[in-house]
Amino acid sequence: MNRTDTAPSPLVGTAVPRREDPRLLTGRGRFVDDIQLPRMLHAQFVRSSVASGRLTSLDLSAVREVPGVVAAFTADDLDLSAITAGLHRPPEEYVPTEMPVLARDRVRFVGEPIAIVIAEDPYAAEDGIEAAKAVYDVFPPILNEGTALAPGAPLVHEEAPGNTLLDVSLFATEGIDRIFADAPCTVRVESRTGRQNALPLETRGALAQWDAREEQLVVHTCTQIPHQVRTVMANCMGLDERAVRVVVPDMGGGFGIKCVVGREEIAVGAAAMRLGRAVKWIEDRKDALTASFLAREQHYSLRAAFDSDGHILALDADVVCDMGAYSCYPFTVGIEPLMASSEMPGVYRIPAYRVRGRAITTNKAPTAPYRGVSRPQYVMAVERVFERAARELGMDPVEIRRRNVITEFPYTGVNNITYDPGSYLESLDLCEKSLRDEGWYARQAEAAEQGRHLGIGYSCFSERTGYGTAAFAQRRMKVVPGFDLAEVRMDTTGALTVTTGTISHGQSHETTMAQIAADELGLELHKVKLHQGDTERIAYGWGTFASRSIAIGGSAVRRAAGKLGEQLRALAAALLDVPYEDTVLDKGRVRLRDDPERGLTHVELAEVAYLRADLLPAGTEPGLTATASFDTLSDGTFSNATHGVVVELHEGTGQVEILRYVCVEDCGVAINPTVVEGQCRGGIAQGIAGALYEHVTYDAQGDPECTGFMEYKMPTAAEIPDITIHHLETPSLITETGAKGAGEGGTIGAPAAVLNAVNDALRPTGVELENTPIRPEQIQLSLEQAAYKHKESAQA
Amino acid sequence: MSSNSTDHQLVSLTVNGTAREVVLDSRRTLADTLRHDLGLTGTHLACEHGICGACTVLVDGRPARSCLMFAVQAEGKQVRTVESLSGDSRLSDLQQAFADRHGLQCGFCTPGFLMLAEGFLAENPDADRKEIREAVSSNLCRCTGYQTIVDAVEHCATARRGHQKGNVQ
Numbered sequence: 001m002n003r004t005d006t007a008p009s010p011l012v013g014t015a016v017p018r019r020e021d022p023r024l025l026t027g028r029g030r031f032v033d034d035i036q037l038p039r040m041l042h043a044q045f046v047r048s049s050v051a052s053g054r055l056t057s058l059d060l061s062a063v064r065e066v067p068g069v070v071a072a073f074t075a076d077d078l079d080l081s082a083i084t085a086g087l088h089r090p091p092e093e094y095v096p097t098e099m100p101v102l103a104r105d106r107v108r109f110v111g112e113p114i115a116i117v118i119a120e121d122p123y124a125a126e127d128g129i130e131a132a133k134a135v136y137d138v139f140p141p142i143l144n145e146g147t148a149l150a151p152g153a154p155l156v157h158e159e160a161p162g163n164t165l166l167d168v169s170l171f172a173t174e175g176i177d178r179i180f181a182d183a184p185c186t187v188r189v190e191s192r193t194g195r196q197n198a199l200p201l202e203t204r205g206a207l208a209q210w211d212a213r214e215e216q217l218v219v220h221t222c223t224q225i226p227h228q229v230r231t232v233m234a235n236c237m238g239l240d241e242r243a244v245r246v247v248v249p250d251m252g253g254g255f256g257i258k259c260v261v262g263r264e265e266i267a268v269g270a271a272a273m274r275l276g277r278a279v280k281w282i283e284d285r286k287d288a289l290t291a292s293f294l295a296r297e298q299h300y301s302l303r304a305a306f307d308s309d310g311h312i313l314a315l316d317a318d319v320v321c322d323m324g325a326y327s328c329y330p331f332t333v334g335i336e337p338l339m340a341s342s343e344m345p346g347v348y349r350i351p352a353y354r355v356r357g358r359a360i361t362t363n364k365a366p367t368a369p370y371r372g373v374s375r376p377q378y379v380m381a382v383e384r385v386f387e388r389a390a391r392e393l394g395m396d397p398v399e400i401r402r403r404n405v406i407t408e409f410p411y412t413g414v415n416n417i418t419y420d421p422g423s424y425l426e427s428l429d430l431c432e433k434s435l436r437d438e439g440w441y442a443r444q445a446e447a448a449e450q451g452r453h454l455g456i457g458y459s460c461f462s463e464r465t466g467y468g469t470a471a472f473a474q475r476r477m478k479v480v481p482g483f484d485l486a487e488v489r490m491d492t493t494g495a496l497t498v499t500t501g502t503i504s505h506g507q508s509h510e511t512t513m514a515q516i517a518a519d520e521l522g523l524e525l526h527k528v529k530l531h532q533g534d535t536e537r538i539a540y541g542w543g544t545f546a547s548r549s550i551a552i553g554g555s556a557v558r559r560a561a562g563k564l565g566e567q568l569r570a571l572a573a574a575l576l577d578v579p580y581e582d583t584v585l586d587k588g589r590v591r592l593r594d595d596p597e598r599g600l601t602h603v604e605l606a607e608v609a610y611l612r613a614d615l616l617p618a619g620t621e622p623g624l625t626a627t628a629s630f631d632t633l634s635d636g637t638f639s640n641a642t643h644g645v646v647v648e649l650h651e652g653t654g655q656v657e658i659l660r661y662v663c664v665e666d667c668g669v670a671i672n673p674t675v676v677e678g679q680c681r682g683g684i685a686q687g688i689a690g691a692l693y694e695h696v697t698y699d700a701q702g703d704p705e706c707t708g709f710m711e712y713k714m715p716t717a718a719e720i721p722d723i724t725i726h727h728l729e730t731p732s733l734i735t736e737t738g739a740k741g742a743g744e745g746g747t748i749g750a751p752a753a754v755l756n757a758v759n760d761a762l763r764p765t766g767v768e769l770e771n772t773p774i775r776p777e778q779i780q781l782s783l784e785q786a787a788y789k790h791k792e793s794a795q796a
Numbered sequence: 797m798s799s800n801s802t803d804h805q806l807v808s809l810t811v812n813g814t815a816r817e818v819v820l821d822s823r824r825t826l827a828d829t830l831r832h833d834l835g836l837t838g839t840h841l842a843c844e845h846g847i848c849g850a851c852t853v854l855v856d857g858r859p860a861r862s863c864l865m866f867a868v869q870a871e872g873k874q875v876r877t878v879e880s881l882s883g884d885s886r887l888s889d890l891q892q893a894f895a896d897r898h899g900l901q902c903g904f905c906t907p908g909f910l911m912l913a914e915g916f917l918a919e920n921p922d923a924d925r926k927e928i929r930e931a932v933s934s935n936l937c938r939c940t941g942y943q944t945i946v947d948a949v950e951h952c953a954t955a956r957r958g959h960q961k962g963n964v965q
Contacts, residue, residue, distance in 0.1 A: 017895060024903030025891040027838015027878035031904065034837035123823065201842040201850060201904045201938050252840070252904025253938050285843040506902030506939045678898045678940060685941035709847035709936070716933035717942035746941075 011515040011525060012737060015674040019511045019525075020504075029250040032205040032222050037278035040207070041070055043268055044125040044281070046115035046132040047291055048107035051141035051363040051702025052156070055105050055114060055134060062131040063117055068124025071275060072117045072132075075102035078270045080236045083261060085332040086478030093168050094334065095160040099326040099366070101236060101263045101270070107136065108156055108325035109363050110703055111291025116267045118279055141363040141702035145299055145320050148360045156325060156361040165323065165333045166359035170341045171415055173352035179314040183305030187388040191381040192771040193751070195297040195322070195696040196689075197706075198370040199714060200505070202252020203283035204292060206265035208272035217244050219269050222251045224259035224503055225543035228330055228479075230535045232261045233269050244269070248533030251505035255686070256369040257293040258505070259545040260328040289712055290704040294696055295370030297322040298336060300381035305352075306389045310400040314352035315385070317344055319378070323359045326366035330479045333359035336367070338475050339374035345413050346375075346382060347424050347462045347640060348404045353414040363702045369545060371686060372463075372747040379461045383752040384770055387759065397756070398432050401460050419462065422640040423728040427664040428460050430726055431642040434662045440646050448764075451790075453649040453783065454659070455761025459752035462640035465667075465741025466551025466734075468632030481542040483631040486556035488517060488564045490624040492610045494588065494602035496521065496528045498561070501541015502553035503533040507679065507743060509549060512671045516554050516737060520561035521568070522585035523602070547741025550671055551637060552630050555736035559628035567624060571609065572600045574617035630736065637732040639740040641665040643684070643749035647757040651787070654780030656692055656758055658721040665745055666728040669738035676742045677725050683746020685720045690747075691754035693719065695773050765789070809870045811836070812880040822868050827851045829867035830877055838878035838907045842936070849935030852908040852915075853877050859915035878907035881914065890914055890952045899948035901939035908935050913949045921957065925950050 023029050046063075048055070060072040082098035103114045117128035142148045142156050148163040156163050180186060206221035217239070223229050226246040234241040251258070264281055272279040283292065301318040319340045323333040337357030345353055390400040405428060406413075409421040435441070440456060447454040464471065469482025487499040498517045504510065514528040531537055542548070569583040572590035576583075576598065584593045591599025608615045609624045616622060646660040663680055670676040693713045697705045706712035731738030751772055758779070759768050765786035769778060803822045808815065811834060818833050825844075830836045830853065839862055842850035846864040853862045854876040881888045887895065890913060900906040909932065916931045917923065923931070928949045929942075937945060 018898070020903065021895040021900065022887060024900060024906055025878075025887060025894055025910070026882050027836070027907050029903050030837075031840070033831075033841070036832070122828075123821065199938055201848065201902070201936065202840070203842070250904075251902065252842070253902045255938070285845065285848075508901070674898050678901055678944065681941035681943055682901060682939045683941075686938070708845050709843055710845075714936055714938075716936060717929050717946060718933035720942050722943045722946075723941065 011519045012671050013669065015672055016511060016515060016525060018508050019514065020508060031202055031250050031252055032207055032220050033282045035207055035220055035249065037207065037209055040278040040280055041118045041120065041275065042122040042125045043116050043118050043271060043279050044129050045113040045264060046117060046129045046134070048103065048110055048112040048114055049134070050107060050136045050138050051110050052139040053107055053136035055103065055107055056137055057135045058114060059133040060115055062133065063128045066124060066128045066131050068120045069128040070118050070120060071271070072115055072128065073271060074115050075100060075104040078102060078267065080266060080270055083232060083236065083263065083329045085327040085329040087332050087334050088476040088478060093166065095165050097157045097160060097165065097327050099263060101266045109365050111287065111365055112325070113263060113267065116271055118271055118275065143362055143364065143698055143702050145322060145360060148362050156363060160361060163361050164358055165327060165361050166337055166357070168337065168341060169356045172354040173414060176314050176316065176352045176354050179352050180303070180305045180316070183313050184308045185306040185389060185392050187304050187306070187385060187392060189300065189302040189381055189384045189388060190770055191300040191384055193296050193298050193377045193380065193690065194773050195294050196370065196694050197289055197294055197696055197712060198255035198257040200253030200255055200258065203285060203288040204258065204262060204264065205282040206268045207278060207280040208269040209278035210273050210276060215243060217269055217273060218247065219244065219265065220247050220249055221265050222258060223248060224254045224505060224545055226503060226533050226535050227501065227540050228543065229261050229265060232329060233266055236266050237270060246535045248503050251503070254505040255371045256295070256373070256545060259543060260293060260331065260368040286707045289706050289708065291365055293328060293368035294324060294365050295367050296377065296690065298374065298377045300378065302381050302385055304385045304389065306393065308393065310389065310393050310395050310403050312348060312350050312404050315345065315350050317355040319355065319357045321359050322362050324362055324364040324366040328366060328368045330477065330481070331369055332477070334475065335369050336374045340378045342415055343375065343417065343464060344378045344382060345415050346379060347406060347460050348382070349406050350414055364698060371683060372744045375461065375463055375748040376687060376690060376751050379459060379748055380752040380755060380772070383459045383756060387756055398428065398458060401428055401458070405460060417635045419638050420733055421730050422462055422638055423666045423730050424460065424462060424640050427640060427642040427666060427728055431458060431644040431662055431664045434726065435644050435646065435660065438660070440660060453651070453761040455647050455649070455757040455759065457645050457753050457756030457758070457760050458642060459749045459756065460642045461748055462638045463745055463748055464636045465547035465639050466632045466636050467546045467548060468552065468636055470634065471636055483629050484541055484553045484556050485538055485627060485629050486553065486560040487538055487625065487627045488560045490564060490602065490606050492606050494527065494606050496523060497531055498528060498557055499531040499538045500553045500557060501538050502544045502549040504544065507544070507549060508672065508675045512550060512675055513554060513557050515671055516557050517561040520558050521565050522587055524588065527588070547743040550739045551732070551735050551741045552632060554671065554739060556628050556630035558736040559630055560626050563626035563628055564624060567626065568602065568605050571605050571620065574620070575600060575608065575615070632734050634734065637668070637734045637740045639665070639667040639742065639745055641745050641749050643753035645753040645757040647754065647761055649758065649761045649779050649783060651783050654776030654783065656774060656779065658688065661721050661723040662726070663723060663746065663749065664726040664728060666730050667742040667745070668730060668732040668740035670727060670729070671737065671739055673727065679742045680725050680746045681723050683744060684723055684750045685715065687747045687750020688720060688754060689715050691751040691772050692774055805868055807868050807871050809872065810874045812876055818867065820867055822866065824867050825863055826865040826867045826870050827862035830862060836877050836879050840904055840907055842904065847936070848905070849912060850905050850908040852911045852935065854911055854915050857915065857918060859912045876911070878910055881910060889955060893948040893952040897944045897948040897951060899940060899945045905935060905937045909937065909945055917949070917953055917956065921953065923953055928953065
């Protein structure tokens with residue numbers, strides 16, 4: 001549909017108030033745990049207390065005696081197929097491994113579910129799991145890269161030699177060794193990032209009940225991928241897929257860990273079928289911190305060659321990702337190393353590139369995608385490369401970036417990715433200018449004179465958003481995400497219902513998708529309502545992850561609304577007896593292009609379409625519905641940003657205080673600028689959390705050390721600064737609205753910018769840190785050493 | 797709705813201005829009683845160990861973690877939940893400030909922040925931005941990065957002060 005057939009867009013690009021807010025602010029949201037069903041039972045899981053071992057016996061007889069306990073099931077009792085995530089890669093590259101719904105004999109991490117206990121109330125369910133008696137043959141656990149890759153190490157999965165589940169070398173430019181040999185400057189970076197928890201405030205949960213009338217298992221669960229949960233649940237239970245309905249009510253965050261299929265929701269569904277009663281499971285925080293999906297633990301060994309003017313000549317990378325005990329469905333353990341390997345050159349023109357990416361398995365909770373997926377880590381490592389080179393060559397850290405960022409588009413990189421237009425250089429310039437104009441460089445100099453430690457750091461990146469089928473197919477996933485569907489339906493009152501396969505968990509889709517559809521049809525916003533997260537309402541959807549909802553789901557919505565607009569115009573043209581081309585959609589009606597007074601309202605047209613079929617022109621189908629799909633073509637679309645941070649390091653405590661945070665972002669057309677800013681700020685807070693605070697740790701036996709918020713330090717309002725966001729707008733040429741994805745950028749940019757700022761502040765000490773989280777004790781030590789040096793040189 | 801435990805008690809408390817009597821297990825938390833026995837599901841649970849603050853309600857006017865209180869401890873007390881903030885269909889000034897400043901995204905932590913702020917502003921109507929930030933730092937939000945929550949509470953406080961001044965004049 002041609003854009004000129006609709007009146008100018010009044011809504012897209014406007015910060016209209018969120019339509020989600022009234023119910024969420026008044027406590028009328030409905031989350032999984034808010035739903036109660038008649039005769040509902042409650043589940044909790046008996047979980048492994050050892051990191052690695054064989055379950056030699058599991059006695060649930062005492063569990064069944066606990067008052068209130070109704071049933072307890074082991075793996076043998078439920079007899080469900082395991083979940084196996086697949087890649088179409090040869091055995092030397094990828095080893096598929098099974099994740100049983102309940103562990104049967106082998107256990108691989110502390111917290112792995114081995115039995116499900118069902119009781120009349122949640123308190124009794126918790127009493128029940130404490131009465132379980134499990135006996136294990138305990139094996140020495142594999143807890144890090146060193147022990148996993150050591151020769152002769154015990155195997156986490158017997159089928160995976162060397163504890164390696166994925167080992168790929170995707171790129172190796174010919175002659176790269178010669179470039180390194182001849183280069184005037186080479187630098188090395190070893191960068192490690194700590195294990196993190198994505199930590200949605202609402203823990204995972206599911207409520208399942210068999211509906212005898214519909215012959216359907218109805219599962220309410222908080223997932224980012226309802227259709228995938230349905231597919232896997234049906235497969236595990238041996239049901240037709242139509243016999244499972246997955247419904248997602250309001251969802252209290254996801255950030256990626258809810259875009260994989262969990263084993264607990266499958267067990268809950270099976271238990272509900274077996275008992276013929278509704279069964280609810282709500283994960284507690286301890287389980288969410290220790291036994292849910294984690295993320296982020298990676299190790300980068302980078303070597304880069306530069307010419308004497310600071311142009312990068314080659315990058316050689318070895319990436320090892322600690323994926324924990326199991327491969328997540330559908331993305332597999334390949335999610336992190338494949339992302340890093342194929343996208344690492346990122347925002348820079350890197351002429352020669354070699355990379356090896358590995359996923360190793362350890363006796364820790366499994367990992368899943370988490371906001372940014374590998375990009376927070378590789379951006380941090382690559383940004384360290386440029387900072388290091390700038391120091392070696394005596395260059396300004398911003399100038400070296402300026403000389404290397406891609407400036408001409410479309411640009412096809414050494415990684416075979418074609419980048420669509422962005423504002424890489426402009427965002428860098430604007431970010432630096434902002435901090436310079438605010439006087440931070442002058443303040444840094446003043447502070448140095450006073451013996452205070454201020455540092456300024458940047459990070460510069462682009463991120464592929466709205467991954468389409470081609471991108472995932474290139475990864476050779478066994479199931480290939482990519483497209484999404486949308487359906488629009490106008491009722492007899494002219495009100496519009498939009499249904500998508502994407503699902504909001506805080507991203508404001510009810511507002512932004514409605515903005516897109518309303519503009520397309522010339523409707524007022526209140527005439528549009530979004531339906532999402534119900535597998536009965538739309539044939540399939542790939543859900544919400546990889547910043548795809550607006551780029552792909554929003555494009556599908558615009559296409560479907562466009563088709564409905566064509567139907568409305570065709571109907572009006574026939575009824576008014578004018579040529580189709582003379583009609584235009586405008587403010588709730590179809591009118592004549594050259595005669596604004598003459599037209600028919602949507603309500604009048606809808607009445608004909610449904611209630612007066614006798615008036616329909618011959619050959620016109622009754623009703624007003626349209627469906628459309630969308631898939632990003634080529635390599636997708638790339639958002640970009642530059643983050644600039646000013647930190648002060650405090651002598652005496654080693655604390656890092658963020659004094660200023662500026663983000664210049666470009667996500668193409670911002671459907672709703674307020675929503676985009678919210679996504680940026682929230683993402684940056686999670687990036688800062690990874691840089692400075694959050695770290696999942698285990699003791700020598702593989703027992704998780706972070707079992708609550710006392711140990712897992714999630715930042716509060718006291719730690720996260722106010723953040724200024726500047727928008728640049730390079731519309732995507734690929735999506736229907738010009739929008740690019742906006743969900744993940746904040747998280748991607750923050751760790752590198754913070755680390756670079758800390759290192760800038762540490763410059764006088766000669767210390768450079770390369771790992772996150774950055775610990776106060778390391779900083780403290782560096783500052784003490786600097787003070788000592790300063791004193792010595794003053795005395796000399 | 798408790799298990800077969802014999803340790804049941806009758807508890808009388810006032811919730812959102814209405815006197816309620818509940819028979820419950822003595823180990824039942826106030827949060828579970830509000831959510832599941834009284835059907836006030838606006839109060840949320842996210843950690844159940846008193847740190848995240850999603851379950852914050854007002855007990856005799858002061859913010860309290862309802863996950864750390866047994867319902868029996870609320871005997872004879874006045875409890876206010878998020879459901880009490882707005883009359884009919886209108887948002888309260890505090891709720892409206894959260895909407896205006898985009899102080900929520902997924903909305904799960906929001907009732908806790910609202911009740912925290914409601915109690916805090918009642919006791920500290922002159923709080924400045926720094927004090928508001930400090931008060932707000934007792935609850936966790938994973939979506940917003942907090943800035944817009946601080947903005948919302950500050951905006952509401954400023955408006956209330958202006959309104960009071962207007963009344964005096």
